[in-house]
Amino acid sequence: MEVTSSGIKLDEAAVRDLEATFRGPIVRPDDATYEEHRRVWNGSIDRHPALIARCTGVADVIAAVTFARRAGLPVALRGGGHSFPGLSTCDGGIVIDLSMMKGIRVDPQARTARAQPGVLLGELDRETQAFGLVVPAGIVTTTGLAGLTLGGGIGWLMRKYGLTIDQLLSVDLITADGTFVKASERENPELFWGVRGAGGNFGIVTEFEFRLNSVGPIVLAGPIFWPMEESPNVLRFYREWIKDVPDELTTIVVHRYTPPLPVIPPELHGVPIVTVICCYAGPVEEGEKVVRPMKEFGTPLLDLCVPKPFVGHQAMFDPSFPRGWWYYFRAADLAELTDGAIDIIASNALKMKSRLNAFPIFQLGGAISQVGQDETAFNGRAAGHTININATTATSEGFDQEREWSRNFWSELEPHHTSVYVNFLMDEGEDRIRQAYGGARYDRLKQLKQTYDPDNFFRINQNIPPN
Ligand SMILES: Cc1cc2nc3c(=O)[nH]c(=O)nc-3n(C[C@H](O)[C@H](O)[C@H](O)COP(=O)(O)OP(=O)(O)OC[C@H]3O[C@@H](n4cnc5c(N)ncnc54)[C@H](O)[C@@H]3O)c2cc1C
Numbered sequence: 001m002e003v004t005s006s007g008i009k010l011d012e013a014a015v016r017d018l019e020a021t022f023r024g025p026i027v028r029p030d031d032a033t034y035e036e037h038r039r040v041w042n043g044s045i046d047r048h049p050a051l052i053a054r055c056t057g058v059a060d061v062i063a064a065v066t067f068a069r070r071a072g073l074p075v076a077l078r079g080g081g082h083s084f085p086g087l088s089t090c091d092g093g094i095v096i097d098l099s100m101m102k103g104i105r106v107d108p109q110a111r112t113a114r115a116q117p118g119v120l121l122g123e124l125d126r127e128t129q130a131f132g133l134v135v136p137a138g139i140v141t142t143t144g145l146a147g148l149t150l151g152g153g154i155g156w157l158m159r160k161y162g163l164t165i166d167q168l169l170s171v172d173l174i175t176a177d178g179t180f181v182k183a184s185e186r187e188n189p190e191l192f193w194g195v196r197g198a199g200g201n202f203g204i205v206t207e208f209e210f211r212l213n214s215v216g217p218i219v220l221a222g223p224i225f226w227p228m229e230e231s232p233n234v235l236r237f238y239r240e241w242i243k244d245v246p247d248e249l250t251t252i253v254v255h256r257y258t259p260p261l262p263v264i265p266p267e268l269h270g271v272p273i274v275t276v277i278c279c280y281a282g283p284v285e286e287g288e289k290v291v292r293p294m295k296e297f298g299t300p301l302l303d304l305c306v307p308k309p310f311v312g313h314q315a316m317f318d319p320s321f322p323r324g325w326w327y328y329f330r331a332a333d334l335a336e337l338t339d340g341a342i343d344i345i346a347s348n349a350l351k352m353k354s355r356l357n358a359f360p361i362f363q364l365g366g367a368i369s370q371v372g373q374d375e376t377a378f379n380g381r382a383a384g385h386t387i388n389i390n391a392t393t394a395t396s397e398g399f400d401q402e403r404e405w406s407r408n409f410w411s412e413l414e415p416h417h418t419s420v421y422v423n424f425l426m427d428e429g430e431d432r433i434r435q436a437y438g439g440a441r442y443d444r445l446k447q448l449k450q451t452y453d454p455d456n457f458f459r460i461n462q463n464i465p466p467n
Contacts, residue, residue: 010050011071018053018067024060024100027052037097038089040078041142044326044399045086049076052095058174058206064096065178065204069457076460077204079117080144084329085427087200088147090460096204098146103207106131111212112169117146117205125311133212134310136161139252139360141315142323149208150199151423151462152378154386156279156313157215159250159366165196165376166367167211173203176457184209194448197377197422198437200461201445202452216310220287221279223316224294225301228255228272231346237297238276239337247366248282249290255349256358259320268302270355274346278305279313320358328391328403330410331424332417333383337361341416345387348409354402356392361385377445379438380419387413388424422462433462 019026027037028051037052039045050073053064068075074093081088081099089095101116104124108131115124122141128134136157138148145164153164161167170184173195181203183192194202226234238253245251253276260269276294280287284307295303321327334341345361352359364383373381380386389409391402422436434442442464449456449466456465 014067014071015051018063022053022060022063024054024056027054038095039324040081040083040086040089041323042084042086042327043324044328044396045089047086047089047091049090049095050092052097054097054100056100058172058180061096061098061174061204061206062178062180064094065174065176068094068096069176069178074460075457077200077458078144079146080120080142080148082140082143083147084327084424087461093460098204098206099144101206106133106212108133108212113210113212115145115208115210117144117208119145121145121148122311122315125314128212129215129217129311131212132214132217134161134215135164135167135210135212137164139314140317140321142318142321145208146205147200148423150195150197150205152197152376152421153423154362154364154368154421156221156250157213157281158368159247159363160281161213162367162371163376163378164210165378166371167213168196168208169211170209171195171205172207173205175203176453176455190448191452193375194377194445197379197441198445198462198464201449201458201464203458215281218284218307219280219310219313220284220291220305220307221277221310221313222304222306222308223254223275223277224303224305225258225268225273225275226298227301228274228349230298231255231274231349232342234274234276234297235337235342235346236339238294239342241294241297242363245290246282248287249278249280250366251279251363252277253361253363254358255345255352256320257355261319263304264302271301272350273301274349277316317358320356325356326393326396326399328399328406329388329424329426330406331386331388331420332410332413333364333380333419333421334361334385334387334413334416335382335418336384338416341413344409344412344416348405348412351409352391352402352405354391354393354398356394357390357402357405358392359388359390361387374441377437377441379436379441380421383418386421386424425462430463430465433464436462437464
């Protein structure tokens, strides 16, 4: 037995056995790199795993699972490390860190891509856009493909090409007993159903296969800004405008203080704004016509919605969500932006104090709503919008106050909530997870959990307990 600096006891002989064959590094609490690797994106999460097993391939994943099972250690899985509540680390357990598994293979003829679970969204775009192809995914390039996909995956192309899971063709997965399984529409279809929305519950995905679609490389995209106090009017106009827009257009409304970026004139830095951000996944000239009414509404402070490379647009939020800041989120799906919801949103936007908060309201619909409700485990295909009330501070200073703002805002909106996107949940308990899936889907997922993980080995996640 070894007692480490974090007070965790490990069977030294078992760890040595693991190290003897493991291809990647095994990081222990006394190692120089431990601090770097125990940390995750959200700086408010401060946990101390007993071991971090940095896998380089499927054999390492199987070895790590076998070791954890024998040692009786809790297991956290890490793809990109972007989980809001820090589900990719743990206290006293093992982190099976997949972030070194970065293989990507694009087949431009078959229009498919295979990606390993350490791939980040920007890395996948880099490879697929070389052929003018894309997997629809999220809006920050440093987010992990694995966690995002397994919860659904919303982003700039979702109204045209659906959720990330709507383009998923198959997965390779290691189950709780270390068995290799494939899942697709043809092989283990029930598992494939569950993986597409509740993925982390059934095993460790070691490879994703996606269908690719054409986009760009140039798209009409970017934000249009108005002063934040004009939010009620902007949102009312926006609500009417989006009723008729084609599925090529996806928009996100963000309330925030303008960041000090070179593309924004210095006199507008730090100004409270409401911004409608567009991405038109079709011919630029067509997009110009579709977006014109919004651009002509009132007197925008700034209009940065112009033709640009799709990958550039994908990276626009990166500076706003760096690793290490303190983050807290409350989220909800909304059927529509009613007058009541708009007034709550506009008044709470004016109450935020931190210059780093930026809360997005995603426009759903389009291709997402054209997939049958029961085809995947993802809930919320009928929602009109999903809101993510993001409280951010650079350090712990002021964090409690912003978190309170986020909670109060969310509570005021409660009469308008429908469901919630599982990847936007914090650590909110079983009722909220049930709400994220809806009762019938949740019960079906429990059945699946009984088949693939009856001991709840994979439980550091938005957990669906088997019993
Ligand atoms: C800045 C930021 C922007 C975001 N933007 C979007 C967005 O635009 N659209 C969107 O849909 N979501 C978005 N999200 C939410 C995001 O989808 C989730 O945080 C997701 O969990 C991130 O995946 P990850 O691999 O980085 O997470 P990690 O923290 O590494 O993992 C999270 C969880 O995913 C599961 N998991 C990870 N890898 C595997 C695997 N290989 N096999 C099985 N389970 C696994 C595990 O349960 C793990 O606990 C954003 C998050 C952040 C922080």
